[in-house]
Amino acid sequence: MEGNEMSVAFENRVFNRRSGLGGGRMGCTLITGFLGGGKTTLLKHLLDHRDDLRLAVLVNEFADSDVDSLLLDSARLNRAFNLSTVSLTHGCACCEVSGPFRESLQRIVDSKHNFDCLLIETSGLARPDKFVAELKEVGIHLDLVVAVVDAESLDKIIKIDIVRKQLEHVDIVLLNKYAHQLLLFHHLELIISCRCDLATLSQISNAEDILEELTAGAKVVRSQFCKVPVDLIIDCSKLQALNIEKNDESMPGVLSHESLPKMAFQRYIYDNSPLQFSSSGHTSNQPSVGGDSFPHGESFSSATFEAEVPLSLVVFQSKVLKSMRCASSLIRAKGIIWFAENRESRFVFQWSGLKRVEAISGQPWESSPKSCIVLIGTDKSELQTIISQLSASANPHNEVSSEYGNLREHAKSFASMVASDDRFKEPSLNKTPLVIFGLKGSPLRGVKESQLSGALMHVVNGKGNIFLTATTFGEDYNLQILLDEKSTVIDAWSEIRSATSIVVSKVRSYGTCSLTCSTCCSLKYK
């Protein structure tokens, strides 16, 4: 597929139809914000908590890939809610896809589904103003522009021109990756998770100062994982409550489609050995990184890596992550990974904000497994290096490394160290050299295993010396570590232990458990 990927999902629920929220008129919310702030997280939250709202969803991706629909799991949504997906290609939505974008809007307007609200997620590098003009053309009334902002990194990214532009005309800003301390009084569990989250109080107040200056009176709402009331984002009646009037004319439609340079994006498809990369219809033996200079004052490039053979986790953590950490211009990476060491699981890989890295698997493959990773940055050569390392990690013979004998020995001794620490659950080893382990939760204290182990993963991966992946199945949340030849077991264990102390001390500082609970006591939370 060429060009930009935009998907339109139509919810086709024929039961319980109501008239649209705005007295028969379909509402429309535009979700904007820089790369990695949490727009897709907000969309997921809205879809999961929409009750009987009939939503049309339109997602725009900067890169030449449908990775966002993979991350949103639109295949599952389509099946569960009878959604249909339409792909729109070619270019960045704010510049080049006005034709397909308008066609999609028209389909929504003409559809018999009587949608309550259209949600549009712009790409993290899009200016919202062009969308506004297109909406106006097809007669869709824009109710709200919501920006999702990474509270931890706002002071760094605010220097980027597009970030400032995105915030100029918003009604609501979700200052994300933080949860307010007052939640303590509602539910202990939330205060604990907030204390394990990313932004500090000083980063929050700094971000609020920046937003006050830039957004001219937008309502700023602190959030964690974008967990805000759905009607804040969707219910048009909220507009009155917030005293916000959206006038389409207030958004400057300054971008002229014709005057903008054409944006070309390339994708790389790993096609077995010898390496072949195809990019926008042309094939080359040399990987090269796509993306022209960005027409909004910054120069961003994107590259997509795809492989239909599994990637070696050993190589991924020793080479790919290393090259990502060395790439100072890498801003965002995301995608789905098929690891040779854990073939049944589909890992969602995320690199965002201040180099936060996670790889979490919760679902088996629903179609043929493959990896698809999108990279966005400002230096093409750095993206190229990462692409080369990704290619090197592809395991065309689909075989598990012959070195696994040694790695298994490492795994066994690491597992015995974990087993000796009573803050951890009993570790296990599977047939690959992965050690599966995790922190104990405390149900009486309202501390879930997933919160503690998730926080541990962020602390450890944030430091960058070792790499933890995670698998989730319902309430179960397990971490996984693969100790390759370079990482010594003792160093890895000492790093995990000190990160555990950080995570546990946060719980101890803020928890107020008055129960005599053996789990808490054994976790030393008191």
Ligand SMILES: Nc1nc2c(ncn2[C@@H]2O[C@H](COP(=O)(O)OP(=O)(O)OP(=O)(O)O)[C@@H](O)[C@H]2O)c(=O)[nH]1
């Ligand atoms: N710790 C933490 N992580 C968060 C929070 N909200 C989102 N994330 C993580 O941040 C990463 C990026 O979130 P996305 O929702 O994909 O961000 P996005 O704005 O859609 O990113 P682009 O599509 O690249 O523009 C993911 O790993 C999320 O799980 C939060 O409140 N706290």
